[in-house]
Amino acid sequence: MRIYEGLSGIPEIKSPVVTSGTFDGVHLGHQKILARISELAKAENGETVLITFWPHPRLVLYPNEHKLRLLSTFEEKAKLLEKFGIDHLISIPFTKEFSQLSSAQFIQSVLVDRLKTRKLVIGYDHRFGKNREGGFEYLQKNAADFGFSLEEISREDVDDIGVSSTKIRNALELGDIETATRYLGRNYELNGLVIKGEQIGRSIGFPTANVHIPNDYKLIPKDGVYAIDVQVDGREYQAMMNIGNRPTVNGTKKTVEAHLFDFEGNLYDKQVTLYLKAYLREEKKFNGLDELKAQLFEDQERAKQFK
Structure with a gap:
């Protein structure tokens, strides 16, 4: 073309x-x-x-x-x-x-x-x-x-x-990934650059890629936790993603963070594509990192069910 x-x-x-x-x-x-x-x-x-x-x-x-x-x-x-x-x-x-x-x-x-x-x-x-x-x-x-x-x-x-x-915009803003996927005929995608974050996820065994979405006009779906696939360097990995302000660690700005399953290596400064498969739950404030970690294990098991 x-x-x-x-x-x-x-x-x-x-x-x-x-x-x-x-x-x-x-x-x-x-x-x-x-x-x-x-x-x-x-x-x-x-x-x-x-x-x-x-x-x-x-x-x-x-x-x-x-x-x-x-x-x-x-x-x-x-x-x-x-x-x-x-x-x-x-x-x-x-x-x-x-x-x-x-x-x-x-x-x-x-x-x-x-x-x-x-x-x-x-x-x-x-x-x-x-x-x-x-x-x-x-x-x-x-x-x-x-x-x-x-x-x-x-x-x-x-x-x-x-x-x-x-209709697709409205569905994404409600976290209705099933409807958005059906109308698009494919998974909704976010493209961005992995930048350095606060590395809090790494400290509890869930390292995340902090993805910077460079275009402020691009629709970011509803805050919450998602089952996704991540494409990086020509390969795809199952993953889960959080969109939101990270209230458990007193976050002050919205971030898009993905935890890749079965991935080893450095993602900093890499371009990644996030394909949204399902909305798992709303973002919430937990009583400390231990409670958050326990929930992340549950989220991971649910996310893995979406092949």
């Missing part, structure tokens, strides 16, 4: 089959669109193109509202889109100036003049252009003038699985 930032430097693309959107989380609803454009591109002997916008439009247009947390960083999204067969990923920098572009201007300058789109596929609720004025009806009415054919993934197709990025 080739990635372009902005519209410059894009080569001529063979029979482009295009879709557009934020695709946050690349969930099952998104995957229906991706599967369809791959199918159409194969039939046309063409190539798939996905236009996305970064930063997320809501982060730019409504910065003072309750801050939106995203299911995927750009890097995570790009990795997933490549997995689902996208040939060309175009990331258009989203600014307030860009948001003033009308739907007609966007279609003509981007889809027609720049990409020479052969086919356009959009989800039933997709809108674009200033004030989200453009939609399927407008495209359908003017598709012949634009020179490309148009297809909409119907409401029935998407609603059949009842999935949306908002």
Whole structure:
């Protein structure tokens, strides 16, 4: 997959089959669109193109509202889109100036003049252009003038699985990992760098990797203890994770800490991926480290049951 930032430097693309959107989380609803454009591109002997916008439009247009947390960083999204067969990923920098572009201007300058789109596929609720004025009806009415054919993934197709990025965010904020996993079609992931912590876990036989999540817009699920898998250096390990303020040791800030089972070695300064499998319990304050240690043994046994 080739990635372009902005519209410059894009080569001529063979029979482009295009879709557009934020695709946050690349969930099952998104995957229906991706599967369809791959199918159409194969039939046309063409190539798939996905236009996305970064930063997320809501982060730019409504910065003072309750801050939106995203299911995927750009890097995570790009990795997933490549997995689902996208040939060309175009990331258009989203600014307030860009948001003033009308739907007609966007279609003509981007889809027609720049990409020479052969086919356009959009989800039933997709809108674009200033004030989200453009939609399927407008495209359908003017598709012949634009020179490309148009297809909409119907409401029935998407609603059949009842999935949306908002539903997944809500599930993660409630610790409902089962629902989030079902809607994503995979385990939710966190990517970060292992940094040095206070090493309290090491003192009670449960050394933890203190994982720094660098993007403040990335959604961190509900505080508590989780069964997870950890990928590091190309290998995966069963593990458990705590998200929270560590009240038993009077912690003052939220941390993400993972204890890997059957791992030996140094994790400092390594990039790790955490795959969430199950929510085990809420974080709580124990009466000292001995009580905490006893609970961690129970958590470990429960976590190991999630293969």
